[in-house]
Amino acid sequence: MKKFDADAVCEKLLRKQAGRTSRRSLISRLGIALVAAPVFPLLPVSRAEAAKPDRSPEAKTAFARSAQTEDDTECTYWRYCAIDGALCSCCGGGIHTCPAGSEPSPVSWVGTCINPDNGKAYLIAYRDCCGKPMCNQCLCDNTDRETQLYTPQLNNDIIWCFGTQSMQYHCSTAVLVGGAE
């Protein structure tokens, strides 16, 4: 279902980061996770299945089947397939914009959501906006491919406020990172 080259992307991102100092401590912590990554054996089933994305209506989750592309202040908006929290679009922010006074977390959990207009899958970064009290508007909890803490990048319960001045959770954005194929 998703087949972009994560390794190549990682390398690019790392090279971009190398010259920056302001996020150094964050990067060094990330380094741990990166170094550790290759240790994990990959389940044999993975590569085979990954080669055959199935976007037929029968393969769509309940969320994907009823998703819409018109209104990003509703939980049914297509990008929100794995969002958990208050929609920043309802809090004075936007789909990729933190409300005034809050700060986007540079790291986030991700979802792979299907745009119903073209049937294609996209990688969505659910960046939390941090440093303001919880915005209690438009609370959603969608869970497509959402897992547990041992796979944290796919878990939407964690307070994803790292490298921000304050770790207080305010709301969540759904930033389009790229096509997932």
Place this chain on the structure above:
Amino acid sequence: MKKFDADAVCEKLLRKQAGRTSRRSLISRLGIALVAAPVFPLLPVSRAEAAKPDRSPEAKTAFARSAQTEDDTECTYWRYCAIDGALCSCCGGGIHTCPAGSEPSPVSWVGTCINPDNGKAYLIAYRDCCGKPMCNQCLCDNTDRETQLYTPQLNNDIIWCFGTQSMQYHCSTAVLVGGAE
């Protein structure tokens, strides 16, 4: 309706306090209020009315007419005529007992409540128990003779946690101080 001798009581209380050091700073702050007290002119109507308590059913507030003496975990319990908050009786404490880990405030707001069994009025000290998170059980807000902040001792909105280790509001007790006549 109430005619105990407040001046005499104050004097007694002050004498009892004089030798104690642990609450010294509190007392010095209270001193301000005490010194200031005589400055206020008393409304001429007061003394006249005070002499004629009227406990007839017609003179009872809506609360007093439906108050009961059986169950101190209900908002209708007679002593609660001016309580605001969670009843400590529902939080692991009792009518004059703070729940474990909390601490009674030495100062409080007061109410004058009528016991329906004998028709007599009593002075009730609503001592807040402090230092634990709000107990959300049995929330009551009764307002007989409850006034505004300029008469703080009759206001039940203030966090009455003074001289306690923590000022966090936990619940409220209704301590019988004495007869109000």
Place this chain on the structure above:
Amino acid sequence: MKSYSGFRFGVVAALALSGPALYGIAAFAPAANAKDPNGLEPEESDTATIEAPQAGWFYVRGGWEVDGTAIYDGKSGKMKGIVASSQLSDMAIDPAGKYYYISETIWSKGNRGTRQDMVSVYDSQTLKLVTEIPIPSRILVDERKQNFVLSADGRWGFIYSFSPAQAVNVVDLAKRKFVKTVELPGCAALIPNPGVGFSALCSDGTMATVTDPAGKAAITHGPAFFAASDDPIFENFAYDKAKNTAIFVSYTGLVYTAKMGASPEVSAPFSLQEAAGYAPAVTKPLSVAWYPGSRQPAAYNAASGELFVLMHMGEYWSHKAFGDEIWVLDVAARKVVRRLALKEPVGHIEVTQQAEPLIFVNDEKSEGMILDGRTGEELHRIETAGSGVISVASGS
């Protein structure tokens, strides 16, 4: 597949750094274009700014256990943002529109540790914390707007304190420092008094006036004009800037106006119920009538000279009961000109300072409703809008 791609995504996710830090993200080629209001190009994260305080905005405190003061645009009913505000905090809005001031008390370890009283200063357009001004103390009580008021020019902040001695802390907001504590025994509810200092209501039934609070801080008391324990005046007074007049309502519905100044002059009161064609309400039991009440019972629109009062049917000492109707009082004419029925009882009311005002009311369940100020028609309903006090930017 999910276990595979999921894991690898994790590495990407942990590196999907936001905004200007990362242009490498464009390495993802966007998928073919398709209809979407937000487009399908890779995006960067950014942060919004908002306008300076607007006449049509409402500021709603979250409530007892809910931090923050949400800003709603009255016309659209949409949230503009949140000013950080902690439990039992009070907000004041810079009359010049540059800052939001939060008077708050924070312990270093939540419910324990070191007590820190301060005025936190937020830029009104970025909503970022500018600075903190330490103060010695403040009262801990919810649901009040009269414990933190500013001078008309925005220079001074007056913060009520109860320790349990009653006092007012004076803060120089220009120099951003605490100036002094003025002891004010027996009084509360701070009332603006431009060119003088501030005034307050007292338990002896008088109004106290503090002249030159940052300097000599002379306190004078006027004559007793209300029965502070018999028929208390709600602290939630209204203030008409153009007329320099404060308007008060008592528990029974007596309406007083006070021309502010070095020696404020209080009018003889009139009955709100009489102004609506009823007999005046009384203090004795077993007399059911319409009474004013709730947590924030009255709001005032200076343009029309109308006072909006939350009213309920009940007996005396039901002054915290939520309102079932809004009575609109023409203060000068001493006449209730409209009665607006509410769909459900509400605990707070505020009104904008516009010629065609909007009303904001909220209830215990944090439901917020924006109503037309003339007809009472419901224009917007906002879930979890906040259950605390409501403010507006003062009109010009």
Place this chain on the structure above:
Amino acid sequence: MKSYSGFRFGVVAALALSGPALYGIAAFAPAANAKDPNGLEPEESDTATIEAPQAGWFYVRGGWEVDGTAIYDGKSGKMKGIVASSQLSDMAIDPAGKYYYISETIWSKGNRGTRQDMVSVYDSQTLKLVTEIPIPSRILVDERKQNFVLSADGRWGFIYSFSPAQAVNVVDLAKRKFVKTVELPGCAALIPNPGVGFSALCSDGTMATVTDPAGKAAITHGPAFFAASDDPIFENFAYDKAKNTAIFVSYTGLVYTAKMGASPEVSAPFSLQEAAGYAPAVTKPLSVAWYPGSRQPAAYNAASGELFVLMHMGEYWSHKAFGDEIWVLDVAARKVVRRLALKEPVGHIEVTQQAEPLIFVNDEKSEGMILDGRTGEELHRIETAGSGVISVASGS
């Protein structure tokens, strides 16, 4: 009169000092005796203490914005007290019953200032803070019990951390000091492993075991046994102390048991739906079935060997949906022996370790219900009981 006596009362009130500080209070002669369960004698304020943790007690976290962990007696449905616990904190109960440990993160100024991570130690009978043990970090996430577990003897505390590097902080609870951080990439959900250390579930489908965590902290991984992204195992595992066995449920309802030890042995899974006479549930869309789910989906009674699982009808990836039924699984017999219908959907379940167990469930509105563990009959309903995770003291 009220203004008079009210004011004078104020002076008394401000001096009505509590408890042993003040016997002068007896100067008020009590009024004539009358029927009242509390009597009509002047009283002094005091503070309660409670028993050490009891097998019939439930511990319910307040919720996202509600501090505290309330203790309810299952039999009476009454609150015993509250353990102070801040937002996103985790609680562990000393197996000896002497302490409650709260792992928490507090900023020095609420939402800003200095971050302080600590284990706060409360005496179980006075509920007073005994001490704080500083730790370097912990994960900030709600609704989990597996981020703070203790060794069987109560000596060591293991606190999960995510910064976003994954690690476990080891605390010596006897000496009350932080010992070390064990890096544990790709794993979470800490599982007791008596005599060894602890284990955890990993994103590669294995179980990791950390031997001698306070010492050399050797990490070994067993074989992959579950599909961590395809059909994840709920972290909310059960643990049978007597059998030293952990029990897991996956999103589709696969039940695994793991005999703990230096090299935990995981059984082949069986289907919860098959155990109830249905076809096994699957991961593909458009297949509606009973699935396990919610925030705290399973609880275990070791005395009967029964697992209580919250189930709902839905499609796959609905794993956070609240439960409409409790399925009671006899784990050894691999059979669902009872299905208990719930009056309304609930998000958390816990069960006491008694021979005749009690169930506690709660919903989004903080409503708590205590049910008979055999029949599901509602015994008590508690308003605003708390909407967070539920714990019990571990059985003997």
